[in-house]
Amino acid sequence: MGWLHEWIGFLGGLVLVVCFTAGSLALFDIELTRWMQPELARYHPAPLSDAALDKVGGIVAQMRQNGRNAFITLPTPRDPILRVLHFNGHAFLGTAYSPTDGFPVLTRPTDGGQLFFDLHHSLYRGPFWGNMVTEIAAIGLLIAVGSGLIIHFRSIIPDLLLFRPFASRTRAWMDAHILAGLLFLPFMVMMAYTGAVIHGPRLFPMFGGGHHGRPGLHRPSGDSRATYAPLSPMLHEAEKIFGPATIGLILFENGTVSMTRADSSSFVLTRDHAVFSAQDGTLVDVVRQKDPSRRLGGILRGLHFIRWAPLPLRWLYFLSGIAGSALMSAGLILFLMKHRDRRGSRFLFRLAETLTMGVTTALPIACLGYLWANRLFWSDLPERAHWEIEAFFLVWAVGLVHAAWRSFGPTPLRGWNEHFVLFASFALTVLPLDFLTRTSNGYLSSFDVYKAVDFTAFAFGLLALFIHRRLATS
Amino acid sequence: MITLLILALSLICWGIALGAHALLQPKILRALTLPAPRRGTLRLLRLVMPFCALALCLQLEICCAVLSWFGCFSLAGIGASATLTLASLRQRREHPAGTLAV
Numbered sequence: 001m002g003w004l005h006e007w008i009g010f011l012g013g014l015v016l017v018v019c020f021t022a023g024s025l026a027l028f029d030i031e032l033t034r035w036m037q038p039e040l041a042r043y044h045p046a047p048l049s050d051a052a053l054d055k056v057g058g059i060v061a062q063m064r065q066n067g068r069n070a071f072i073t074l075p076t077p078r079d080p081i082l083r084v085l086h087f088n089g090h091a092f093l094g095t096a097y098s099p100t101d102g103f104p105v106l107t108r109p110t111d112g113g114q115l116f117f118d119l120h121h122s123l124y125r126g127p128f129w130g131n132m133v134t135e136i137a138a139i140g141l142l143i144a145v146g147s148g149l150i151i152h153f154r155s156i157i158p159d160l161l162l163f164r165p166f167a168s169r170t171r172a173w174m175d176a177h178i179l180a181g182l183l184f185l186p187f188m189v190m191m192a193y194t195g196a197v198i199h200g201p202r203l204f205p206m207f208g209g210g211h212h213g214r215p216g217l218h219r220p221s222g223d224s225r226a227t228y229a230p231l232s233p234m235l236h237e238a239e240k241i242f243g244p245a246t247i248g249l250i251l252f253e254n255g256t257v258s259m260t261r262a263d264s265s266s267f268v269l270t271r272d273h274a275v276f277s278a279q280d281g282t283l284v285d286v287v288r289q290k291d292p293s294r295r296l297g298g299i300l301r302g303l304h305f306i307r308w309a310p311l312p313l314r315w316l317y318f319l320s321g322i323a324g325s326a327l328m329s330a331g332l333i334l335f336l337m338k339h340r341d342r343r344g345s346r347f348l349f350r351l352a353e354t355l356t357m358g359v360t361t362a363l364p365i366a367c368l369g370y371l372w373a374n375r376l377f378w379s380d381l382p383e384r385a386h387w388e389i390e391a392f393f394l395v396w397a398v399g400l401v402h403a404a405w406r407s408f409g410p411t412p413l414r415g416w417n418e419h420f421v422l423f424a425s426f427a428l429t430v431l432p433l434d435f436l437t438r439t440s441n442g443y444l445s446s447f448d449v450y451k452a453v454d455f456t457a458f459a460f461g462l463l464a465l466f467i468h469r470r471l472a473t474s
Numbered sequence: 475m476i477t478l479l480i481l482a483l484s485l486i487c488w489g490i491a492l493g494a495h496a497l498l499q500p501k502i503l504r505a506l507t508l509p510a511p512r513r514g515t516l517r518l519l520r521l522v523m524p525f526c527a528l529a530l531c532l533q534l535e536i537c538c539a540v541l542s543w544f545g546c547f548s549l550a551g552i553g554a555s556a557t558l559t560l561a562s563l564r565q566r567r568e569h570p571a572g573t574l575a576v
Contacts, residue, residue: 160499160551162505316545317545
C-alpha cells in the first residue's frame with residue numbers, strides 16, 4: 001500500500017496539483033473575468049429592460065446569419081451585465097451590453113477566469129487528451145486516498161490533529177500531509193468522485209454523453225434567419241414556467257429559441273428549458289429532466305460546479321481546494337525528501353524535482369503573470385485574449401526552465417526560494433497594479449470584486465513571503 | 475450575511491469539538507508537551523459541539539447545510555491544530571524539556 005500510495009500519489013499528484021489550483025480559481029471564474037475587464041467597474045447593477053433584450057436578440061440573429069454560434073447570458077448578481085458569447089474552443093468570448101439600453105459596453109477581450117476552468121478539466125488540451133489525463137488523475141486520486149487511509153487506518157482518530165513543526169523536517173511535512181488529508185477527506189473524495197462521474201461518459205461511452213455544463217458546444221451554427229421574434233415576451237413566459245429570475249441562458253437552434261434555467265437557480269444542474277418558435281415566439285415545448293439517472297447526474301454536477309451556492313460556501317470550497325492543492329504539494333515534496341539522499345544526483349530525481357516545482361510554485365506565478373498581462377497589455381491589442389493566454393504559458397514555461405536550471409544544478413533549494421520570492425513580488429503588487437490601471441470612482445468607499453481579488457492575492461503574497469523567510473533561515 | 479454568521483458560529487463549534495478531541499488523546503498531549511486537562515468536560519464538548527454546528531447549519535437550505543457542516547469541520551480542524559501548536563510552543567518556552575510533568 002505504501003508503494004502504491006507513493007507512486008500513484010506522485011504521478012497523479014503532478015496533474016492533480018494543477019487541477020486543484022486551477023479548479024479553486026475557477027470557482028470564481030466570473031469574478032476573475034470581471035477583474036480582468038476593469039472597464040466594467042464603472043457600471044452599477046441595473047434591471048434588465050425588454051428593449052435591451054430585444055435589441056441584443058437582433059444582434060445575435062445577425063451574428064448567427066454570419067455563421068457564428070452565438071448565445072446570450074442574462075445579468076445575474078455575480079455578473080450584472082448582458083453578454084453575447086460564442087465558444088472559441090477554450091472559452092466563451094463576446095461583447096458585453098448594458099442591461100438598461102442594450103448598447104455595447106467597451107471592454108477588453110479576455111478569456112478571463114475561464115482559462116482556469118479549461119485548465120482544471122482538460123489542462124488546456126481538450127477535448128480528448130487533456131480530459132483523458134485529468135480523468136485518469138481523478139481515479140488516481142481515489143486510489144491514493146484509499147491507500148492512504150489504509151496506511152494510516154489505526155491512527156486516524158488519535159492523530160487527527162497531530163502536527164509537530166518542531167520535530168524533524170520530514171516528520172513535520174508528513175504531519176502536515178496527513179493532517180490536511182484527514183481534515184479535507186470529505187471534500188477530496190466528493191470532488192474526485194463527482195469529477196470522475198461527470199467525465200464518466202468519456203471513460204465509459206456505453207452510458208451516454210455528458211455536457212460538461214457547457215452550452216452550445218456541439219450545436220450547428222449558420223442560422224439563415226435574419227430576425228427573431230422579440231425575446232422579452234419569451235423570457236416573461238419562461239419565467240412564469242420556471243419562476244422569476246431563474247432564466248440564465250438564451251440559446252438558439254434550428255429555428256427555435258431556448259430559454260434555459262441558470263446554473264445558479266437550483267442545486268440540481270439540469271438545464272431545464274422552454275423552447276419557443278423563433279419565427280413568432282410561441283411556446284413549442286417545455287423540457288424538464290425527469291429521468292432519475294439524469295437528475296442524479298445533475299446533482300453530482302451541482303455538487304462539483306457549486307454555481308448555485310451563496311458566496312460564503314464558495315469561499316469554503318475555494319479554501320478547501322487550496323488546502324487540497326497544498327496537501328498534494330506536501331505529498332510531492334515528501335516523495336522528493338524520501339529519495340533525495342539515495343537518488344538525489346540521478347537524472348530522474350532531478351526531473352521529478354523540476355516537475356514538482358513546475359506545478360507547485362511556477363503555476364501560481366503564471367496565474368499572477370496572467371493577471372499582470374491582462375492589465376499591462378494595451379486594451380486594443382489585436383488578438384488580445386490570445387496573447388494573454390500566451391503570456392500565461394510563457395511565464396509558466398520560464399518558471400519550469402528556471403526550476404530545471406536549479407534542480408539540475410548544485411543548489412536546488414535555492415530554486416524553491418526564488419520562486420517564492422517571485423510569487424510574493426507578483427502577488428503583493430496586484431493591489432497597486434489594480435489601483436493604477438483601473439478608473440473607478442470611490443476606490444476606498446466600497447468593497448467589490450476588484451478589491452476581493454487584490455486582497456486575496458495580497459494574503460497569498462504574505463504567505464509566500466513567510467515561507468521564503470522560513471526557507472532562507474533554515 | 476446570515477449565512478456568514480452561521481458559518482462563523484459553526485466553525486467555532488467545530489473548533490471547540492476538535493480541540494477537545496485532541497486534548498483527549500494521550501499521544502497528542504505527549505507529543506505537544508501539553509498538560510493533561512479534565513476529561514469529563516472535554517468528552518461532553520466533543521460529543522455536543524458537532525451537533526450544535528449541525529443545528530446551526532440546518533438553518534440553511536439542506537444541501538448547503540450539509541456541505542457547510544463538512545466544510546466547517548475541515549477549516550476548524552486547521553484552526554484547532556494551529557491553536558494547539560501555538561499552545562505547545564508557548565508551553566515549551568515556559569517549561570523547557572524535562573521540567574514538565576505530563
